[in-house]
Every structure is written in structure tokens, then in C-alpha cells.
Amino acid sequence: MSALALRNLVIRRGARTVIAGADIVFHAGRLTAVIGPNGAGKSSMLAAAAGLLPPASGTVWLGADLLSSLPRRELARRRAYLPQRAGVEWPISVERVVALGLAPTLPVFGGVSPTLASAIERALEECDLVGLRDRPATSLSGGELARVMLARAIVGDPEVLIVDEPTAGLDPRHALDAVRRLRARADAGRTVIMAIHEVDLALRFADDVVALRDGAIVAAGAATRVMTEATLSALYDVRAHIRHDGSCSTVHFVD
Amino acid sequence: MNRWLVPALALALIAASAASLLAGTVWLRPQDVLAAIAHPSDDLPGLIVLQIRLPRVLLAMMIGGILGLSGAVLQGLLRNPLAEPGLLGVSAGASLGAVIAIYYGFSASFSLASPLFGLAGGFVTASVAFLLARGGGTLALILAGSAVTAIAAAGTEVALNLAPNPYAAYEIMNWLMGSLADRGWDHVRLAAPFIVAGGALLLATGPALDVLALGETQAESLGVAVGRMRLIALIGTALGVGAATAVAGAIGFVGLVAPHVVRPLVHHQPGRLLLPSALTGALIVVLADTATRVMRLGGPPINLGVLISLVGAPFFLWLVLHVRTRTA
Structure with missing residues (x-):
């Protein structure tokens, strides 16, 4: 399994520089949380790391391969990307939506082979969707849809999984559930990167944390090392308290 | 049901075409x-x-097929159930081209003048729409398409307004209402290559349209070149619908309605919709053209485009209400 590395990455949107020289390695088998205030450049960095936003300068490496040199379909097989609030626009059944995740693997003509069918089955089971398989994806609740999208992303078992705000719009139980499933992918040896606003969840589940502010990496490293009261206070411009309560740590923001 | 859909539609089309030769x-x-x-x-x-019915039924099949196909592709591409082939300005441009040929009297001296001018008009508007939208996304293409449509429609109205004599105005009106009357093998030979080429391009977008149901960002992440696919859909529509409009005039509603009729039968998958939608479009136009020949309301024969709008619009309304009550 391969790590994903950003080297001197600069991203511009129009005349505005949104990421000014990011240098970071996302390790295989680890769940990395990208945190930072709104507009810090998290989404842009993730899109560039996924190869979907061409950087103004700098490079992205997937293992030993330069990301921009990989053919589209190979890149699509090796890394999965879920944008914020990913959804489906037609009332297609859950099972077929999950199968769309295999599009880069499928031959242009011809159907789903037995191995691919079992991959779909596994993804449905892993995301607790077996009972929903025939439901139109447009009729699902937010939590269910998030599970469908995750199943769509992991059905091809990609080396790298990049998820932009997997917990946005989810209630606490579903948010916890979503991050737990990402944790499981990392435990299975994949490189998992998520942008997240729930710092409690990042602190509890992530191995590594990258803190972004104004397009620059403020701090990066092991979650417990990065997520200190000083760093979080500086990052969000709000005083942060971290309370340790047995095995669990929680972050409180106070004015 | 699903497996038999395409054979059933093909059989129905063959039966309708055979009946059309008799009526x-x-x-x-x-x-x-x-x-x-x-x-x-x-x-x-x-x-x-x-000399009369065979070329006419072939044209009806080709024109209905390309309208249904293009409608299905554009609805899938734009992820909007109200998209239709006229959206990109191709139909309005082809109409303007043909109207220019009638206005200046070219069509009186040379029978293929209006379809040839129509083809040129369709390609010009599609190119202008594409150039205006270059670098932008799908929304830019829709906006450019509606702007170009508005300009072409204005040109057509000017031609009607300034028509040198009532007869020219009548001829323009008649052409705009869409018809297959008096079309022969020359028209088939002119339109077929463009419609076949455009149809092949549109069909090729099928697998990518399925993935596009996840939105453009996810489709890109799954290896779909969305920009290239948009270009293929535009060229396919310009070739196919441009040629169809150039030969038969503006025929509305087929491209809008045909995909809706078959969409539930293919489980709403945009890629699987293409062939059934093309067959449905062909079936609609063949049946409607037969009806225009059989129906006599006392006056002149009712035009194909008018008949389809007359039946298509209320049917579309029923469909919208029906779909809403079933999914709500």
C-alpha cells in the first residue's frame, strides 16, 4: 500500500492563492484528519491530492508514481474521492449506485463479473446497506445516503480514500458511525484522509492531524501532539479547552 | 421486463412503420x-x-430516433428532466437557416436549399454556443445555448415580419410547423449520414452518463472526462438534430417526452435509457406522421410538428403529475 505525498503544492483559484506551498505525507494504514477554519483551503488541498484540481506548481505522488502521469482510469481505480455532501441525482437503486464505484474497473462493454458482484455485496454488507439495496437513492435519509456514498467509494478497494467532510449534516450517532468506518479502512492498511470540523472526532479517531489556516500548514503530526489547546486556540481564533476524561478526550471552545 | 424492452420497442416500431406504408x-x-x-x-x-411512403417513413424513424436519443443524452448530461434537444440552440439555428433559404427564394429554385441552409445554420449556432461556453461548465453551455436560441429566433421573426409577400410568410410558417410531406430520397440521402454519425457519438456517451448521475465531481473522480463528454454530446446533437430539423422543420416534445416514457422501465439509469428512448422517439414520429396522412379535418393536412405538440403537451402534463404522485 502506498502513501500519498504532496510536494511544495501551490493551488490558485483565479488570482487568489488558496494553498501556498503544502509539503506533507499521508501514510498508508493511517487515518489523517485535515482540520482548520472555513476557507482555510482544506477542500482545495483534498481535491488536488485526489488529482482533480491541477496545482499551480508542485507535485502529488501516489507511492512512487506521479499522480498527474497516471492514466485517468488507473487513478480512478487506485484512489477514491468523496466531495462534500455527495449525492445522486436520479432515483437509482442503492445497489446500482454502489456498482457505479466500479466504473473504472468495468470493461466498456459487458456486465459485472462474479468477482465484481461479490465486491458489491461486500461493500453493501460493510456499510450496513443490505436491507436498503433496492431503495431509490434519492429517498434515503442523510445518514443512509452517507453510507451509500461511502460504499460507492470503497467498493473497488482503493489504496487511497479521500473524503471531504464525511460528517457534514449528520447527527452525532451517524457522524460517529461514518468516522468509525473510515477508521476501519485505515486499519485495513489503506491511506485515508478526511477533512473534518468535528475536532472531537478527529482527536478520538485520527492517527495524524494536519492543521490548515489561510492556505498554510500550521501544524502536522500525530493527533495528540498537534491537537493541543494552544494550537487549536490559534487555529480557530477561539479559546480551546481539552478535557481528559478517562479514555476519552473532548475539546471545548469557549469565548 | 427490462430485458424485453428494446426488442419490444423495436417490434412496435417495425409494426408501426409497416402500417405507415399502407396508410x-x-x-x-x-x-x-x-x-x-x-x-x-x-x-x-x-x-x-x-417514391413517397418509404423515404418518408425512413425519415420519420431517423428523425424521431435522433430526437429521442439526443433528449435522453442531454437530460442525463445536465441531470435535468426538462432538458431537450433544442436547448443548445441547434434547432433554432437550423430553423433560421432554412427560413433564410425560403426568404431569399433559394428554395423555390432548388428544392434542397432549405435543408442545406438548415444544416449550415444548425452547425453555426452549435459552434457559437460552444465557443461562448468554452472553458466554462455545463451551466455556461446551457446559458450560451439559450442566448444563441434567442438570437436565431429573433432572426426568424425578422424574416416573418419582413416577408416580401404573404405567400413567403405562409411558406415560412408552414416550414416552422414541421412536416414530412413531400420529402423524398434526396432528403434521406442528405440527412442520413449526419443523423447516423450524430447518433453514434450520442450513444457513445452512455456509460459515462451512468456515472454522471453522481454529479460532475464524483464522475471526474471515477475517471470520466466530463469536458470531453460534453463536447461529444454537443457535436452529436449538432450533427443529428441539426440534420433532422433541417429536413423536417422544428418538431418539439419528442426529445422531451420520449426519455420520460421509458425512464422508469430502465430503473432510471441514464446510460441504459439511450437506446429505448431513441426507439420510442422513432415510434412517436412514425405514428404521428401516419396520423397526419390519415386525419382530415376539412382544411389542409395538419402538420407533423403541430400534431405532436397537440398530443405531446397534454401527455407530458399527465406524465409529470403521474410521476409526482407515484414518487411522492
């Missing part, structure tokens, strides 16, 4: 038609079948 001012018996096709001769049934 008209002169009713023929099946054995007359078979004899005329097997042994081409210059007797009356032979002339009616080979």
Missing part, C-alpha cells in the same frame, strides 16, 4: 406493398410505396 390518401393492401418492394415497378402502388 394514406390511397390505402394499400399488404400484398401491394410487398409486391412493390420485391419487384419495383412504375405502377401506382409501386410509385406510392417506393
Whole structure:
């Protein structure tokens, strides 16, 4: 399994520089949380790391391969990307939506082979969707849809999984559930990167944390090392308290 | 049901086309038609079948097919159930081209002038729409398409307004209402290559359209070149719908309605919709064209485009209400 590395990455949107020289390695088998205030450049960095936003300068490496040199379909097989609030626009059944995740693997003509069918089955089971398989994806609740999208992303078992705000719009139980499933992918040896606003969840589940502010990496490293009261206070411009309560740590923001 | 959909539609289309060869001012018996096709001769049934009805039914199939196909592709591409082939400005441009040919009297001296001008008009508007939208996304393409449509429609209205005599105005109006009357093998030969080429391009977008149901960002992440696919859909529509409009005039509603009729039968998958939608479009136009020949309301024959709008609009309304009550 391969790590994903950003080297001197600069991203511009129009005349505005949104990421000014990011240098970071996302390790295989680890769940990395990208945190930072709104507009810090998290989404842009993730899109560039996924190869979907061409950087103004700098490079992205997937293992030993330069990301921009990989053919589209190979890149699509090796890394999965879920944008914020990913959804489906037609009332297609859950099972077929999950199968769309295999599009880069499928031959242009011809159907789903037995191995691919079992991959779909596994993804449905892993995301607790077996009972929903025939439901139109447009009729699902937010939590269910998030599970469908995750199943769509992991059905091809990609080396790298990049998820932009997997917990946005989810209630606490579903948010916890979503991050737990990402944790499981990392435990299975994949490189998992998520942008997240729930710092409690990042602190509890992530191995590594990258803190972004104004397009620059403020701090990066092991979650417990990065997520200190000083760093979080500086990052969000709000005083942060971290309370340790047995095995669990929680972050409180106070004015 | 799903597996039999395409064969069933194909059978229905063949049956409707066969019936279309029999029906008209002169009713023929099946054995007359078979004899005329097997042994081409210059007797009356032979002339009616080979020179009048056969090219007409072929045109109806091609035009209906490309309209249904293009509608399905554009609805999938834009992820909007109200998208239709006229959206990109191709139909309005082809209409303007043909109207120019009628206005300046070219079509009076040379019978293929209006379809040739129509083809040119369709390509020009599609190119302008594409150039305006270059670098932008799908929304830019829609906006450019509606702007170009508005300009072409204004041009058509100017031609109507300034028509040199009532007869020219009547001819323009008549052409704008869409018809297959008096179209022959010349029209088939002119339109077929463009419609076949455009149809092949549109069909090729199928697998990518399925993935596009996840939105453009996810589709890109799954290896779909969304920009290239948009270009293929535009070129396919310009070639196919441009040629269809150039030959038959503006025929609305087919491209809008055909995908809706079959969408539930393919489980709403945009890619699987293409072939059934093309067959449905072809079936609609063949049936409607037969009806225009059989129906006589006392005055002149009702135009194909008018009949389809007359039946299509209320049907579309029913469909919208029906779909809403079923999914709500």
C-alpha cells in the first residue's frame, strides 16, 4: 500500500492563492484528519491530492508514481474521492449506485463479473446497506445516503480514500458511525484522509492531524501532539479547552 | 421486463412503420406493398410505396430516433428532466437557416436549399454556443445555448415580419410547423449520414452518463472526462438534430417526452435509457406522421410538428403529475 505525498503544492483559484506551498505525507494504514477554519483551503488541498484540481506548481505522488502521469482510469481505480455532501441525482437503486464505484474497473462493454458482484455485496454488507439495496437513492435519509456514498467509494478497494467532510449534516450517532468506518479502512492498511470540523472526532479517531489556516500548514503530526489547546486556540481564533476524561478526550471552545 | 424492452420497442416500431406504408390518401393492401418492394415497378402502388411512403417513413424513424436519443443524452448530461434537444440552440439555428433559404427564394429554385441552409445554420449556432461556453461548465453551455436560441429566433421573426409577400410568410410558417410531406430520397440521402454519425457519438456517451448521475465531481473522480463528454454530446446533437430539423422543420416534445416514457422501465439509469428512448422517439414520429396522412379535418393536412405538440403537451402534463404522485 502506498502513501500519498504532496510536494511544495501551490493551488490558485483565479488570482487568489488558496494553498501556498503544502509539503506533507499521508501514510498508508493511517487515518489523517485535515482540520482548520472555513476557507482555510482544506477542500482545495483534498481535491488536488485526489488529482482533480491541477496545482499551480508542485507535485502529488501516489507511492512512487506521479499522480498527474497516471492514466485517468488507473487513478480512478487506485484512489477514491468523496466531495462534500455527495449525492445522486436520479432515483437509482442503492445497489446500482454502489456498482457505479466500479466504473473504472468495468470493461466498456459487458456486465459485472462474479468477482465484481461479490465486491458489491461486500461493500453493501460493510456499510450496513443490505436491507436498503433496492431503495431509490434519492429517498434515503442523510445518514443512509452517507453510507451509500461511502460504499460507492470503497467498493473497488482503493489504496487511497479521500473524503471531504464525511460528517457534514449528520447527527452525532451517524457522524460517529461514518468516522468509525473510515477508521476501519485505515486499519485495513489503506491511506485515508478526511477533512473534518468535528475536532472531537478527529482527536478520538485520527492517527495524524494536519492543521490548515489561510492556505498554510500550521501544524502536522500525530493527533495528540498537534491537537493541543494552544494550537487549536490559534487555529480557530477561539479559546480551546481539552478535557481528559478517562479514555476519552473532548475539546471545548469557549469565548 | 427490462430485458424485453428494446426488442419490444423495436417490434412496435417495425409494426408501426409497416402500417405507415399502407396508410394514406390511397390505402394499400399488404400484398401491394410487398409486391412493390420485391419487384419495383412504375405502377401506382409501386410509385406510392417506393417514391413517397418509404423515404418518408425512413425519415420519420431517423428523425424521431435522433430526437429521442439526443433528449435522453442531454437530460442525463445536465441531470435535468426538462432538458431537450433544442436547448443548445441547434434547432433554432437550423430553423433560421432554412427560413433564410425560403426568404431569399433559394428554395423555390432548388428544392434542397432549405435543408442545406438548415444544416449550415444548425452547425453555426452549435459552434457559437460552444465557443461562448468554452472553458466554462455545463451551466455556461446551457446559458450560451439559450442566448444563441434567442438570437436565431429573433432572426426568424425578422424574416416573418419582413416577408416580401404573404405567400413567403405562409411558406415560412408552414416550414416552422414541421412536416414530412413531400420529402423524398434526396432528403434521406442528405440527412442520413449526419443523423447516423450524430447518433453514434450520442450513444457513445452512455456509460459515462451512468456515472454522471453522481454529479460532475464524483464522475471526474471515477475517471470520466466530463469536458470531453460534453463536447461529444454537443457535436452529436449538432450533427443529428441539426440534420433532422433541417429536413423536417422544428418538431418539439419528442426529445422531451420520449426519455420520460421509458425512464422508469430502465430503473432510471441514464446510460441504459439511450437506446429505448431513441426507439420510442422513432415510434412517436412514425405514428404521428401516419396520423397526419390519415386525419382530415376539412382544411389542409395538419402538420407533423403541430400534431405532436397537440398530443405531446397534454401527455407530458399527465406524465409529470403521474410521476409526482407515484414518487411522492
